[in-house]
Amino acid sequence: xxxxxxxxxxxxxxxxxxxxxxxxxxxxxxxxxxxxxxxxxxxxxxxxxxxxxxxxxxxxxxxxxxxxxxxxxxxxxxxxxxxxxxxxxxxxxxxxxxxxxxxxxxxxxxxxxxxxxxxxxxxxxxxxxxxxxxxxxxxxxxxxxxxxxxxxxxxxxxxxxxxxxxxxxxxxxxxxxxxxxxxxxxxxxxxxxxxxxxxxxxxxxxxxxxxxxxxxxxxxxxxxxxxxxxxxxxxxxxxxxxxxxxxxxx
Amino acid sequence: xxxxxxxxxxxxxxxxxxxxxxxxxxxxxxxxxxxxxxxxxxxxxxxxxxxxxxxxxxxxxxxxxxxxxxxxxxxxxxxxxxxxxxxxxxxxxxxxxxxxxxxxxxxxxxxxxxxxxxxxxxxxxxxxxxxxxxxxxxxxxxxxxxxxxxxxxxxxxxxxxxxxxxxxxxxxxxxxxxxxxxxxxxxxxxxxxxxxxxxxxxxxxxxxxxxxxxxx
Numbered sequence: 001x002x003x004x005x006x007x008x009x010x011x012x013x014x015x016x017x018x019x020x021x022x023x024x025x026x027x028x029x030x031x032x033x034x035x036x037x038x039x040x041x042x043x044x045x046x047x048x049x050x051x052x053x054x055x056x057x058x059x060x061x062x063x064x065x066x067x068x069x070x071x072x073x074x075x076x077x078x079x080x081x082x083x084x085x086x087x088x089x090x091x092x093x094x095x096x097x098x099x100x101x102x103x104x105x106x107x108x109x110x111x112x113x114x115x116x117x118x119x120x121x122x123x124x125x126x127x128x129x130x131x132x133x134x135x136x137x138x139x140x141x142x143x144x145x146x147x148x149x150x151x152x153x154x155x156x157x158x159x160x161x162x163x164x165x166x167x168x169x170x171x172x173x174x175x176x177x178x179x180x181x182x183x184x185x186x187x188x189x190x191x192x193x194x195x196x197x198x199x200x201x202x203x204x205x206x207x208x209x210x211x212x213x214x215x216x217x218x219x220x221x222x223x224x225x226x227x228x229x230x231x232x233x234x235x236x237x238x239x240x241x242x243x244x245x246x247x248x249x250x
Numbered sequence: 251x252x253x254x255x256x257x258x259x260x261x262x263x264x265x266x267x268x269x270x271x272x273x274x275x276x277x278x279x280x281x282x283x284x285x286x287x288x289x290x291x292x293x294x295x296x297x298x299x300x301x302x303x304x305x306x307x308x309x310x311x312x313x314x315x316x317x318x319x320x321x322x323x324x325x326x327x328x329x330x331x332x333x334x335x336x337x338x339x340x341x342x343x344x345x346x347x348x349x350x351x352x353x354x355x356x357x358x359x360x361x362x363x364x365x366x367x368x369x370x371x372x373x374x375x376x377x378x379x380x381x382x383x384x385x386x387x388x389x390x391x392x393x394x395x396x397x398x399x400x401x402x403x404x405x406x407x408x409x410x411x412x413x414x415x416x417x418x419x420x421x422x423x424x425x426x427x428x429x430x431x432x433x434x435x436x437x438x439x440x441x442x443x444x445x446x447x448x449x450x451x452x453x454x455x456x457x458x459x460x461x462x463x464x465x466x
Contacts, residue, residue, distance in 0.1 A: 138391070159305065159307065160307075179311070180314070183311070190386075
């Protein structure tokens with residue numbers, strides 16, 4: 001599980017010339033990574049990778065958009081999708097004094113003797129609207145995934161709902177440190193509450209991916225690679241065709 | 251009020267929901283600096299404004315938010331080297347020192363976050379956020395080095411001219427705005443490195459409010 005990597009060992013501060021950068025369009029190679037150093041993503045490179053990512057999304061109809069900031073040169077990627085969640089709930093009329101009651105499916109199929117209480121249970125699906133934003137963090141020099149979710153009636157999902165909804169294979173890591181993994185934070189452009197996948201470990205798991213691709217002389221789109229790792233934790237998947245997205249104009 | 255009618259507490263000032271995750275001094279400077287103390291705010295127990303405020307389900311949420319700001323500040327100052335070298339118990343001590351108002355306990359850890367290598371003249375980048383109530387964007391935050399290429403220490407004025415030029419205009423005319431940190435207006439000639447070391451909030455950020463000049 002990528003988010004569970006050990007914390008980095010302390011290093012002495014590198015001199016500026018050794019600091020690697022991911023080159024923007026027009027430069028010879030998309031990556032110039034010194035093998036000893038971590039790969040940080042500069043903002044121009046972030047915007048370039050997003051542009052390439054967007055082109056592919058438009059080709060396959062994957063629904064991503066770029067939202068530019070009104071007051072500055074920055075912006076972010078965004079996508080909305082709907083997901084159906086199956087729930088079993090009792091219909092109004094079957095409630096007791098304490099409020100709504102949940103009946104296990106087997107009980108519901110029994111024919112009740114008393115006509116005045118019919119525990120009707122229906123398997124319903126709740127539609128949840130997810131909105132994902134990919135922003136750039138200049139502090140950590142990595143992309144960050146922000147998202148929010150609400151039911152069809154506009155009710156937002158709570159942090160506990162989000163934690164509960166994290167895919168089974170990531171639950172163990174989440175339970176180790178939920179407050180270090182997914183929390184509610186203020187969206188830095190919109191100022192509204194969003195959930196965030198903490199960026200602290202991003203450089204750690206992206207560095208081997210980028211170094212490896214450089215070794216085999218293959219250009220990788222940072223955003224596609226990163227999103228394919230972090231997205232699934234919070235219900236966002238990328239079609240495999242993104243793996244072929246070039247990182248510069250070919 | 252009946253127990254079942256009470257839901258999450260939240261605070262408001264003159265129609266503005268107050269963000270609990272902002273330092274209270276920042277909120278006061280930004281929204282009410284010209285009003286007399288004590289600051290009168292409204293406490294709500296109903297109708298939590300979901301679209302405006304983060305939920306605060308427990309003390310853990312506050313600790314997590316505080317630590318995430320401290321980590322972000324250190325990412326800017328030291329590429330996270332100082333914060334990552336600390337043990338979990340040091341992080342806990344920083345939080346507990348703040349929570350329990352223990353100055354020495356807090357600073358025993360925080361002083362390490364305020365150091366920089368002898369060969370440098372300051373931090374790598376300065377952790378700062380600039381707030382104005384007139385913008386949709388909640389704050390301005392950018393990369394800014396405390397020392398210029400020629401070795402000169404950058405000042406508060408240099409920062410504003412670079413990231414928020416409308417605040418400084420007109421250069422020679424009367425300024426329309428106040429630049430406030432912790433309720434005071436530092437001289438624009440103050441070196442930013444010094445401000446970062448001495449006037450940061452406990453989360454290690456400089457929270458700077460740009461407010462209209464008071465008319466009295």
